[in-house]
Amino acid sequence: MGAVAAGIPATPGGPAPPSPAARRARSRSASTRHRAAGREEKWLPYVLTLPILATAAVLIFVPLGLGIWVSFTDADTLSPDALTGEFTVENYTKLVSDGAFWNSVRVTVVYSVGSVLGSLVLGLLTAVVLNRAFRYRGLVRTLILLPWAVPNVVAVLVWVWMYNPQHGVLNYLLTRLPLVDTAPSWLSSPSYSMLAVIIVTVWKSYPFSTLMFLAGLQGIRHDLYEAAAIDGANGWRQFRDITLPGLRSVASVVVVLVTIWSFGEFTFIFLMTEGGPAGATETLVLNMYQRAFRFFDASYAFAVGMVLLLLAVAITAVYARITRVRW
Amino acid sequence: MTKTLTRTSATATALTPVPAGVHRLARLCRAAGLFLLIVALVLIAIFPIYWMLVTSVQPSTSLFSWPPRLVPSDGVSLGAYTEMLTSSGLLGWVGTSIRVSLATASISVVAASLAAYALSRFSFRGSKATEIGMLATQMFPGILLALPMYLVFLRLGLVDDVNGLTLAYLAFIVPVSATLLKGFFDSIPKDLEEASLIDGTSRMGAFFRVTLPLSAPGLAATFLFAFIVSWNEYLFARILVRSAENWTISLGIASYIGEYVTPWDQIMAGAVLVTLPVAAMFLFLQRYLLQGLTAGAVKG
């Protein structure tokens, strides 16, 4: 670059540079012209977020507010008339002694705990295996993550077909196993339907846990294992003393997210059992839906919805707490 | 990982002298165990998908044969596919779904990218609240939104209307899209925009000339994400759409469930057809999605 000094004339050729006076005039007018632009940064972010905030206000907060309002009326059908119902707190007092409601609470908890546990265990196992080096690991990882890519409705269809009591491949495979001679009619049996629904939920959701745990495993520093190995820890001790503690925060995020999703789940249960048989899989979401559309008790449905909302807020608070610590 | 394993075994050897043969045997057992575990995990993941494919090409005569044909040993038939494509409503549902998903994805990307840029680059009054609010919309059950939205849409005449459905999807897809895009914008150095400001653009000029071109992969990922979510959605469609001519793909193929006679080969053929495109997008996206979904939660 020694050439630079020689190579660039002080006053370059081409168009003559503007005179100093002209230049001053230009930059002065520019500065007054842009006096407001200095404040551009102040209003710009509000303008940019306005569309999304307006959308959220109209499409999320207004409906949520209406829902709260309707839960305090005596409206029965889900129609615009519901908004003009009489004020009453009867829906909430009714909840307390409603066996079906309490059944739904219980079913929701069982369904969520089952889904979370299944997806946690399967996800962790898969992640630990995938974190090892072996041939075709990339291919195996893609295959294992495939369920995530299947649309929910399709997953339901496939599993309903596999659960088919007469022609389903699942019962065929089960009876081929040693020691198993039951061939349950999965979806119509009060004792198996919950398991059937949980299996599908876990099958769809565990790849998410796997990916989260994989990321978590990759975040654990390698030298910790080497130090432990030098200290004489075997594989299992290393897993217990280093891997598990290292995954604690990821695990809590997974637990909270899967809990929230299973709380709000509609498609799997509705399409497989509609909450039946005899309420065996009727979660709060299903209970709310059935009350609104089958039993024409809209205001009561929304009261159930408020319970759901409170639970969701509680879980969200937990989630915010967990992730805030990490941020 | 392998390195650690070798290191472990080396240490073990050092501590307790074991004959080399025993050592090799142990390693072989471990390798075999791992292999079986991998096979089991892969089977769990893909058997249902495999079964969907096998059923869809089964001649309908062997559909209900017992024992079930685990491989299509009675020959392969594409009859179910032609049946599905010609004499079912599938193509119509696909058309509706494409319309809804395209509109949702396009509008989402535009609205979300503006908001995401503001949240990524400015700290302004309410920015933190907006960000938290966007995450919070993902947290409560969809039915809490869907039912009251049904009331509002009844009044507005948007029930059983493809545009109404699009609007409903926007309500919950735009916030996630913005969260995803904010992650992408955050990863683009601020310096570049500042260089552009100095080179003579305005803020928005820098956004359009520097930030947007650099986030093309992120925009594409967000678009596909929004597309897939609307393509797969069932609950809102179920509540907001009534007549069969407005059915989306989810409503259409779900309508076979509970039919008295169920043509499983055709249903599975339909399932394969609607899964293929989104599955391809999904696999392409998984890397980006995880980034956005975990939003820094996993770091460290």
Place this chain on the structure above:
Amino acid sequence: MGHAELRDLTRVFGDVVAVDHVDLSMADGEFVVLVGPSGCGKTTTLRMIAGLETVSSGQILIDGSDVTNAPPRARDIAMVFQSYALYPHMTVARNLSYHLRLRRRPKHEINERVQRIAAALDIEALLDRRPAQLSGGQRQRVALGRAIIREPTLFLMDEPLSNLDAKLRVQTRAEIVALQRRLGVTTVYVTHDQTEAMTMGSKIVVMKDGRVQQIDSPARVYSDPANTFVAQFIGSPAMNLVQVELVPDGDPVRLRSPGGWSVDVPEPLAGRLRATAPERALVMGVRPEDLHLASDPDSGGLPFEVVVIENLGHEVLIDGTVGEHGPRAVVRAGTGLLDRLRPGDRIQVRPDWPRVRFFSANDGSAVVLDQHGLRQRDEVTVR
């Protein structure tokens, strides 16, 4: 072409005062270096000049017009970022021409200027590449080219050399100086490296905790630091500082150390010191090259105990303490001493008295000796 002025410039982040009432004027064609330890507010000052950071209070004038609230594009400045900030999605040629294209210059003029700059910076072969395909040094050149192609009123550079390896840094340092001389564009250059500041600047601004400590030519900053901070920050190894007490009534005038030793001050310095107030706590500052080994123990030097001897090849640094357990000090000497000296030796070092500086022991600010005796120096900016 370009003169600029900062008036009482302040920037506050929450409860951190990043830049604290800075006054600075830059004459046309000057090469101003902002130097100081990490976090002292150099970058913030530069970014306020660029218009990338809002100003809490104070004014910025460029060519006489107030640009305090103007956006960057209205200031006619060019900037070289520490990270270079080359647009990754544009080729080198398009990076260079970005500003000209925004200004809608005619195509032939753009091409001609890109070619000329590329030739001058020896990056013609790289014009079609993307920044990702360049080495660090090449990127640095492109960043420089993107700034000079604009022919701006003011160049701003934020540690543009810190990502280069040591050898390239020294080379590029000289090239930037030559380029700046040639173009005559007023330049503000930020660095935390005092060697860069000394070798490049025509004016050095030393900052600490957001405040300006001294504004002077490199030579003056080195020979007459405004306070003990500047004395220690500029120069490597740093200026030796020793606490002393002035005993003016004796004859000869003496400096007494809390460590027990004392030293006589020769004329004419002694005469001036005598004229001052009685006892006074001072810090005496001597550069390592202004301390000479005294062969004769009674020659009126400071007692010095050798701790480490570092041979740098062309010279020797003798690291030791002044007096027993006294303050550390470094002496610069020729390599001829190597056989005669070893750690543990107790010797005498004689300061080059005319070059000795004194600072107040209270606040560290420089005190200047003149015919009236001791006086606070006031010709430098001290806040």
